[in-house]
Amino acid sequence: xxxxxxxxxxxxxxxxxxxxxxxxxxxxxxxRKYLSTLPRDESSPFSKVSSTHMARLVVMEDVVFVGHPAxxxxxxxxxxxxxxxxxxxxxxxxxxMAQEIPDAVESVWSHCVGxxxxxxxxxxxxxxxxxxxxTTFYFADVNNKTVQQTLRALQIQxxxxxxxxxxxxxxxxxxxxxFAEFWNSVETASPLAPGAKGVGELPCFAAGRAxxxxxxx
Amino acid sequence: xxxxxxGKAYAMTAITPMKPWKTxxxxxxxxxxxxxxxxxxxxxxxxxxxxxxxxxxxxxxxxNLENQPKEDLRYDYMLFFSNFNGTWNxxxxxxxxxxxxxxxxxxxxxxxxxxxxxxxxxxxxIARCQFDTDYYYTAYPYATTNDVKAAHRVEDAxxxxxxxxxxxxxxxxxxxxxxxxxxxxxxLGETGEPPVGT
Amino acid sequence: MSKTAASxxxxxDETDIQGFVLxxxxxxxxxxxxxxxxxxxxxxxxxxxxIDQITTGEHWDxxxxxxxxxxxxxxxxxxxxxxxxxxLLSFPVEFFQGMxxxxxxxxxxxxxxxxxxxPIWHEERAHVWLGVxxxxxxxxxxxxxxxxxxxxSSGGARVIGAQDAGAIVFNGKPSSKEHFGYTDGFGNPDFxxxxxxxxxxxxxxxxxxxxxxxxxxxLLLGYADEAGELPVAPVPHIxxxxxxxxxYRKLHQNVKTFRDYLEEKSKIYPGGKEKLAAxxxxxxxxxxxxxxxxxxxxxxxxxxxxxxxxxxxxxDLDGKRCPVGAHIRRTNPxxxxxFNGGLINRRRITRRGLPYGTYVPEGEPVTDDAEHGIxxxxxxxxxxxxxxxxxxxxxxxGNDAHQGNDKDMLIGNHGGRGRYMIQGTDDALNPPFMxxxxxxxxxxxxxxxxxxxxITALRLIAAGAVDPR
Numbered sequence: 049x050x051x052x053x054x055x056x057x058x059x060x061x062x063x064x065x066x067x068x069x070x071x072x073x074x075x076x077x078x079x080r081k082y083l084s085t086l087p088r089d090e091s092s093p094f095s096k097v098s099s100t101h102m103a104r105l106v107v108m109e110d111v112v113f114v115g116h117p118a119x120x121x122x123x124x125x126x127x128x129x130x131x132x133x134x135x136x137x138x139x140x141x142x143x144x145m146a147q148e149i150p151d152a153v154e155s156v157w158s159h160c161v162g163x164x165x166x167x168x169x170x171x172x173x174x175x176x177x178x179x180x181x182x183t184t185f186y187f188a189d190v191n192n193k194t195v196q197q198t199l200r201a202l203q204i205q206x207x208x209x210x211x212x213x214x215x216x217x218x219x220x221x222x223x224x225x226x227f228a229e230f231w232n233s234v235e236t237a238s239p240l241a242p243g244a245k246g247v248g249e250l251p252c253f254a255a256g257r258a259x260x261x262x263x264x265x
Numbered sequence: 266x267x268x269x270x271x272g273k274a275y276a277m278t279a280i281t282p283m284k285p286w287k288t289x290x291x292x293x294x295x296x297x298x299x300x301x302x303x304x305x306x307x308x309x310x311x312x313x314x315x316x317x318x319x320x321x322x323x324x325x326x327x328x329n330l331e332n333q334p335k336e337d338l339r340y341d342y343m344l345f346f347s348n349f350n351g352t353w354n355x356x357x358x359x360x361x362x363x364x365x366x367x368x369x370x371x372x373x374x375x376x377x378x379x380x381x382x383x384x385x386x387x388x389x390x391i392a393r394c395q396f397d398t399d400y401y402y403t404a405y406p407y408a409t410t411n412d413v414k415a416a417h418r419v420e421d422a423x424x425x426x427x428x429x430x431x432x433x434x435x436x437x438x439x440x441x442x443x444x445x446x447x448x449x450x451x452x453l454g455e456t457g458e459p460p461v462g463t
Numbered sequence: 464m465s466k467t468a469a470s471x472x473x474x475x476d477e478t479d480i481q482g483f484v485l486x487x488x489x490x491x492x493x494x495x496x497x498x499x500x501x502x503x504x505x506x507x508x509x510x511x512x513x514i515d516q517i518t519t520g521e522h523w524d525x526x527x528x529x530x531x532x533x534x535x536x537x538x539x540x541x542x543x544x545x546x547x548x549x550x551l552l553s554f555p556v557e558f559f560q561g562m563x564x565x566x567x568x569x570x571x572x573x574x575x576x577x578x579x580x581x582p583i584w585h586e587e588r589a590h591v592w593l594g595v596x597x598x599x600x601x602x603x604x605x606x607x608x609x610x611x612x613x614x615x616s617s618g619g620a621r622v623i624g625a626q627d628a629g630a631i632v633f634n635g636k637p638s639s640k641e642h643f644g645y646t647d648g649f650g651n652p653d654f655x656x657x658x659x660x661x662x663x664x665x666x667x668x669x670x671x672x673x674x675x676x677x678x679x680x681x682l683l684l685g686y687a688d689e690a691g692e693l694p695v696a697p698v699p700h701i702x703x704x705x706x707x708x709x710x711y712r713k714l715h716q717n718v719k720t721f722r723d724y725l726e727e728k729s730k731i732y733p734g735g736k737e738k739l740a741a742x743x744x745x746x747x748x749x750x751x752x753x754x755x756x757x758x759x760x761x762x763x764x765x766x767x768x769x770x771x772x773x774x775x776x777x778x779d780l781d782g783k784r785c786p787v788g789a790h791i792r793r794t795n796p797x798x799x800x801x802f803n804g805g806l807i808n809r810r811r812i813t814r815r816g817l818p819y820g821t822y823v824p825e826g827e828p829v830t831d832d833a834e835h836g837i838x839x840x841x842x843x844x845x846x847x848x849x850x851x852x853x854x855x856x857x858x859x860x861g862n863d864a865h866q867g868n869d870k871d872m873l874i875g876n877h878g879g880r881g882r883y884m885i886q887g888t889d890d891a892l893n894p895p896f897m898x899x900x901x902x903x904x905x906x907x908x909x910x911x912x913x914x915x916x917x918i919t920a921l922r923l924i925a926a927g928a929v930d931p932r
Contacts, residue, residue: 050299060320060344064333083400088271094402102316102348104276105400111342112280112394118376124334127327129278129396131346133316162330179328181344185295187308187317189410193417201416202408202456208423209453212446213882213899217731220435223442231427242404245272246457273862310801313862350862355852358809361690363802383692411865446895450886451787453897454867460860461567 051183054191056101057138060181061130063160065107075159076107076126082155088243093152094132095243097144101195103132105156128160135194142173199240203247207234210253269398272406273459274315275356277347279394281375282340288321291343291374295319307364313350315403315410319371320344343375350409352462357388407456415452422448475656477520479917480683480705481533483594483815484842485520486659487651488531490596491637492603492629493817495711495838496610497583498591498620500543504927505619507544510534511925512613519918522658530597530606534921535709535913537561540590544924549931553697554914557847558708561587562911568851570859570876571907580909581713583624591620592711592913600629626713628817628838639750641818642716642835643873643904644740644825646750646765649772650795652811655679656686664773668797668804674773682813683707684844689808694844698931702924705917710812710850712839712910714874717831718823721904734892742885742896743872745789752791757784757893782886783893788866790873793857800863810857812841812849836908846912870901877901 051058066075073081083105086092094100106129113120134141145153146169153172157163162178164171193201211230215223233252240247269276283291298305308314324338349356360368361384368381379386405413426445430438477485500506518531536544538559542551557565563577563584571577583589593610597603607625614620630637639648653665655676666674667689680688684696685704696703725743729736737760741747747760754774756764764770776792776799779785785792787799795811798804820835843849856862859876861869870876872883881901887894916924923929 056316058316058318060318060346062322062328064328064330080399086400088400088402089406092402095404098404100402100404102274102276102401102403104278104346104398104402106278106396107399108280108396111282111338111340114282114375114377114390114393118282119339121338121340123327123338124336125327129344131278131318133348161333178330181320181322181326181328183318184292184321184343185299185319187305187314189309189312189315190413190417193413195404198405198408198413198416201420202405202412204423205412205416205419205452206456208419208449209455209882209897212453213897216897216899220439224430224435224438227427227430227438227442231423243402243406246407307802351856354848355856358690358848359806362809363805382690384690385692409862409867411862412867415865415867443889443894447887447889450884450895451782451865453882453884454861454865454869455882457868460570460855462855 050186051138053186053188055135055194056188056191057132057134057136057141058183058186058188059130059132059134059138059141060183061176061179062108062127062181063130063157063176063179064162065126065128066159066161067125076109076128079105079107079128079156079159086152090241090244092243093149095241096148097134097141098242099135099141099144099195100242101133101135101198103130103134105130125161128156133188138177139173142176143169146172195242196239199242199247200237203237203240203250204234206247207250207253214253268401270459271401271403273350273409273412274401274403274406275347275349275351275353276398276401277345277349277353277356278396278398279345279391280396281343281345281372281378281394283321283343283374283376285324285339285341287374288323288341288343291319291371292321294370307367311359311364312411312414313356313359313409315348315350315413317345317347317349320346340376348403350411350459352460354388357391358384361387407458412454412456415454419449419452474658475520475679475683476705477522477658479919480520481915481917482518482520482531483533483596484682484707484813484915485657487648487815488518488596490527490531490598492600493594493596493627494603494607495626495628496593496595496607496622497589497624497626498593498614499588499623500540500590500620502619503543503545505617507619507925507927509614509617509619510544510921512617514918514921514925517918517921527598529602530595532606532610533594533915535592535594535915537587537590537592537911537913539587541914541924543590545927546924546929547931550697550699550702550929553931555695555708555845555847557851558912558914562710562712563587565851569854573876573878574903575876575907577909579906581624584909584911588623589911592709626819626838628819631818631822633822640822641837642718642820642822643721644748645744645746646748647837648814649746649750650791651813652677652681654682657682660768662768662772663770667808668775670803672775677808677811680844681809681811681849682842682844688844694848696844699929702916702920702929704919706920707842707844707915708846709913709915710839710841710843710846710910711913713819713836713908714839715834715836715906715908717902717904717906718829718833718835719831720902722825722829724898724902724904728896728898732896733894738892739885739896742786742789743883743898745785745791752785753789754779754785783888786883786885787864788861788869788872788883790871793861793864793871794853796857796864810849810853812843812853814839814841816840836905839910842915872898872901874905875901875903877903879903 233250365381653661679686732739750765751760823829858871883898885896
C-alpha cells in the first residue's frame, strides 16, 4: 500500500481553502494567523494525537512558475496541505483528531471548502479522505517503532550513557547494585510527552546521585 | 525560515510541474524503486532523512468539493515532502555529491529541472519550487534519525543485558557489562539542541 | 615523494599566487602584524610599495630567502581601501560579516565568546594581516623593523598588534610539536596543479582505492571546485582569481588542564597514558596514525611519508582502532561516511598555523594561564562550505559521525560537561572507555576572516583600479 511503510502511515491531504471576497480576513490568512500562534512542542495538538511522529501544514497559494519555456498557469483555489507520518491506521488517526483536538481541527479546517464540522465524526473522516492524495513513493528510515517506543528508547540511551560515565572504574558489586537501581528507574519511568525538547532525567540520577552510589569517576 | 525547522528536523516541501505524458515514467521509476531494495540502500546510508515522500497529482485530480471551480491545468504536479536532519545546504550538497543519478531519474521529468550537478543551479531550482512551512511538529525534536536508530539499538542491548544479568555474581555481571559496553559504545552520543542556522 | 602530475591541466601561474597558499614555509619563527588603515590613498601607496616584496609561489631554486612577507585583508579593510561598493557587495556574506558575527554558527560562545578575546579584536580595527616568516629571530626582528618604518612613514596605516609564533624547539631542533605534546602538521590536502611534495592519502579517495588531487577550486578562487563549478567569488574575476580566503584563530591551550585530565584518566585506562592520548586524537604523540598501528607508536611509520597519511577507516567503522569521534577522524572522515568519501571532498581545509608561547616539557610545572597555544590558520575557497561547515557540523556537533551532540574532545567548546567515548574491544588493553566531564582544553582568543589576494589583485587594489562592471 503506497501510503504505508511498515507500521507508519503517510497521510497527504490537500483541502481546498474557502475563497470569500467578502470576508474581512481571507481564509488563507486566517489559517496562517492561527498556525503562527499554535505551540509546536509538547503543548502542540499533535502531541495529544500522540501517534504522530512528524506533521506539517502548508498553505499552498499557487503552483510554481519555473520559467520559460515552461508555461505559466495558476490554481483556481488555494489548498491547505497536511502531511503527517503516524503509527496505526488512518481511520483511528482521523477519529482521534476529531475527538481529542477539536479546537485545532476546527480552527484550521473551518476555513476549507466542504468541511462538515465535528458533530459527526464519520462525516469528518469521510471529508478528509475525499481530500486525500495517494502517496506515489513513501520512505521511512525507521518504520517499525511507535512514537512511544522511540521516546522511551531515547530516554534509555541518555540514561545509560550517563550511567556509564558515573560508574566507570567502580568495583563490580557497586556497579551491579547501581545498575539495578538504574534499571528499576527505567522500568518505572513515566512515559514522555511527545514533542518535548530533550528526554528529561531518570529519577535515579536526581539530586546528584550516581544511580545509587556517591560521586563520579 | 524559522518555521521550516523544529529542533533537528527540517521540513522541505516542494512542487514541480510535469508534462502529463512524462508522469507515467516517474511512476514506473518509483515502482521499480519500491520493489528493488538495493536502490533504496543509498538513501538509507545517507541516514539523514526521517520520512520523505513523493506525491503525483494528476492535473484533473486536485481535490474538488461542492461549488469549488474545477482546476484547468496543462501540467501534472509532483509534490515532494522531506523531514530531514542538517542544514538546507548540507542536505542538497550531499544529494548532489553522491545521489545525483537517482535524483535525476526522479526530477528530470519536471519542467526546467537543471540536473542535480552542478549544485548551484540545482539549489536555485529547489529554492524556487520550495514552499515555506506554516506549521511543523515533530515528536522528538532533539533526535536525528541517527540518534533514533542508535537509541533503539541501545535499548535492545541493555534490555537483554538486564534480563540475563539479574542474579549473577559480581564477576559474571562485570563480564556481561563489559560486553554490553562493547555493544553500545558507538551509540551513546548525547541528544540535544541542533547547531544554529540555515 | 611524488610531484603532482599536471597532465591535461594547465599549470598554475605560481608567481601570481601568494606563496604560503601553495606551500607551508617551514620557517622556525613568524610574526603576524595587524594593521589599521587610516587613509585610503596612502594605504594604497603603501601596498603598492610592498608588492614586490610579497612572497609568491615561485620555487626557491636559489635557496630559501631569509624571510618572507604576505598580506591579507578583512572585509573592513577592503572597505577602508575604497573598493567599489558593487565589488564589496559581491563578497560572500560570511566574509562580509566577519568571524565575530558568525559566533552562533561557529559556537564561539561561553569561554570562546568575543568578550574573552584579545583587545585588538574588540573593535573592527584589524584591517590588514601581514605575515612575516624568518630563518631566525634576529632576521625576524630586522625585517619587522624595516616594515614598521615603511608603515609609519606611509601615513596610511598603523600597526595595532603583533603576534609572535614559532615552531616548538624539541630536543634542540624546531619540531612540529604543539603544546599538548602531539606532533602536528599532517593531513593537508593535495590539489590539482599545485606543485609541491605530495603524499598518498592527502587527496581524495578514488573508487579503486588510490588517491587523486582535489580540484584546484577547493583552494583557489577562479578554478573549478569539486562540484564542477566556480566557487562564489567577488567581481571582477580578476580581483578574485588566484586568491583565497583565510581563517585566523588564536587558540589558547589550557596545558595544565589537559595534562591533569590525561593523567587522571590514565590511572584507570588499562592501555596506559600514551595510548589514551593517542585515542583522543587518532595519532600517537609522535604522529603514528592509530588506525595503522593501534597498539604502539612506530617512529618509522610516523616519519614515512608514503604511509603516515595513507589510510582509510573502511575497515574500522566501529571505531575499535581509531575511535569514531577522534579529532583527526572528525576533521577528515575519509571513507568513514561511505560513498567512497564523496561527502568529504568539499570539506577539506589547508592549515598553515604555528604554535605560540614557551613550551613546557612534560613533567615540569605548567599553568593554564601562560600565553601559549596555537595560531590556527586555514585556507579555503569557501569559508561557509569548508571551514565553517567543519567547525559547526564536525567539531562542535557529532551527528555525521553518529555521535549525537558530542563535540570534538580536544577543541570542542565543552563547558565542563562534554563526553567522549573511546570504542574498544574485549582486549583488556583496549576497553571501551568514556571520558566525561570534559573541560575546554582550548579557548578562542580572537581572530577573523581574511581575503588573500593574488599579486595581480594586489596591484589593482594598490592602484585603486578595481572595476566591478
